[in-house]
Amino acid sequence: MEYQGLTQDDLVNVRALNRAWLARLAPREALPSTPRRLERLANTPFLLFTFREDDAGLWGSLLGDAPQSDLFSGRVVSEVQELQSAGLGFLWALARRNPYVARIVSGAPLNWCDQLASQTLVRVHECAASAELLEPRFAKDSPVLRRLLFHGSGALREARRSAQLAALQAMLTLGESARLGRLPAAACRMPAVPTRVADKL
Numbered sequence: 001m002e003y004q005g006l007t008q009d010d011l012v013n014v015r016a017l018n019r020a021w022l023a024r025l026a027p028r029e030a031l032p033s034t035p036r037r038l039e040r041l042a043n044t045p046f047l048l049f050t051f052r053e054d055d056a057g058l059w060g061s062l063l064g065d066a067p068q069s070d071l072f073s074g075r076v077v078s079e080v081q082e083l084q085s086a087g088l089g090f091l092w093a094l095a096r097r098n099p100y101v102a103r104i105v106s107g108a109p110l111n112w113c114d115q116l117a118s119q120t121l122v123r124v125h126e127c128a129a130s131a132e133l134l135e136p137r138f139a140k141d142s143p144v145l146r147r148l149l150f151h152g153s154g155a156l157r158e159a160r161r162s163a164q165l166a167a168l169q170a171m172l173t174l175g176e177s178a179r180l181g182r183l184p185a186a187a188c189r190m191p192a193v194p195t196r197v198a199d200k201l
Contacts, residue, residue: 063119
């Protein structure tokens with residue numbers, strides 16, 4: 001089975017969301033100090049923040065069958081909610097079109113992508129306005145984050161690419177979604193071929 005990979009349009013949106021995160025909401029103390037380094041960091045091919053996709057209880061309550069609140073209740077939209085709305089809208093559309101790419105850019109488990117894609121866009125925007133979901137992708141003392149912030153925003157293209165891809169691999173293989181279930185692998189359950197040693201030569 002063939003899967004369509006990330007498109008340039010997908011990457012443009014990921015970069016725009018990363019720029020908004022870095023400019024408005026990311027913890028300031030560890031960020032690169034120059035605009036060029038920040039721009040290189042924003043070009044990381046996955047979201048630098050998370051919507052707490054692995055928190056099944058949170059998302060079960062947000063997307064559950066509870067009665068809807070009034071859409072015209074006059075809620076104030078903060079910068080957090082604006083970014084949440086834009087990011088969740090992007091992931092909603094991506095999960096409907098290509099859930100595997102949605103998983104790559106967000107590190108989300110497949111059931112979260114399916115759950116999000118099954119909702120209406122209006123419902124997704126209600127979720128964005130009902131709770132603060134955004135968190136940094138990696139813990140502030142994480143070696144992955146330190147490498148991403150230093151090498152992943154540096155001027156050396158190969159070192160930058162290596163740091164960004166290493167962070168992507170860590171997100172996909174070391175995160176909560178990777179611990180929730182084994183990744184499928186072809187032929188991993190095939191029985192071993194028995195070997196026989198001839199009694200006589």
